[in-house]
């Protein structure tokens with residue numbers, strides 16, 4: 314199928330992107346176009362019929378990526394592939410998750426902010442944003458506002474963005490000493506959306522375990538964040554940081570977590586029971602990887 318006819322505009326100022334969206338709203342609806350990797354298929358299948366596409370990739374400020382205080386700020390036009398290649402030292406969880414997003418060709422066009430705005434429940438990056446406590450910077454008709462990741466994702470394919478809002482950038486906190494990241498997912502083929510996945514961040518010092526945050530995705534209408542700090546602290550006290558022993562100790566708490574986290578009804582690909590088994594298996598793996606990474610970082 315071909316998309317329904319639409320007007321296409323490509324402003325060079327952020328204020329004009331918002332202005333075009335406001336004007337489009339009054340004339341039947343508009344949509345931001347970033348990398349087009351999700352929007353174009355939606356148009357081609359006529360699942361959406363916006364009257365106007367507002368391309369933001371010519372706005373210079375949205376193409377910026379760099380440090381901003383203690384965080385990495387990624388503008389709305391920055392492609393996923395660029396971040397994958399450059400963010401490893403700053404935000405390791407982001408760099409670990411990105412190779413799982415579709416295929417390299419898709420990541421060469423797709424943007425980090427586009428994935429967050431699209432809010433697919435099986436997408437990797439919303440879970441990473443939630444796990445790390447990212448902050449989203451939004452420009453809209455009433456000016457700028459900042460939204461915490463935990464308030465941004467409101468349901469399947471829905472966010473706190475209004476129809477004329479633009480997600481201008483996202484800020485991921487830089488990894489601190491003692492922090493480690495772990496990521497694990499299962500998809501039917503590499504590049505497919507996940508059947509279930511887990512993003513984990515731990516903060517571990519000689520004083521003990523200060524954080525063990527786990528964000529699940531692909532198992533509910535939006536990513537969900539839970540803490541396994543207590544079980545991880547107990548496991549580390551008993552077994553130190555040996556990944557195999559940690560994996561075994563964490564299986565039971567992971568199963569309890571999976572029981573609550575998986576709320577999807579089954580689909581053609583997997584039943585809820587299978588997804589619970591995946592979360593139970595993936596969570597200890599991701600946490601053990603995060604602990605190993607944290608020790609390496611502390612030793613470096």
Ligand SMILES: Cc1cc2nc3c(=O)[nH]c(=O)nc-3n(C[C@H](O)[C@H](O)[C@H](O)COP(=O)(O)OP(=O)(O)OC[C@H]3O[C@@H](n4cnc5c(N)ncnc54)[C@H](O)[C@@H]3O)c2cc1C
Nearest residue numbers: 345347348349350351352389415423424427428430436480
């Ligand atoms: C074959 C294939 C496989 C894929 N596999 C995966 C996968 O495994 N995991 C995964 O996470 N994704 C996957 N994707 C989707 C891909 O990651 C997209 O790039 C991403 O979801 C959307 O980013 P985009 O920049 O292409 O956004 P677009 O397609 O341009 O836009 C997507 C939606 O977000 C809105 N939007 C985009 N940017 C903004 C903004 N800054 N402010 C407000 N609204 C905005 C648009 O209006 C639109 O509604 C896949 C895509 C394809 C085609």
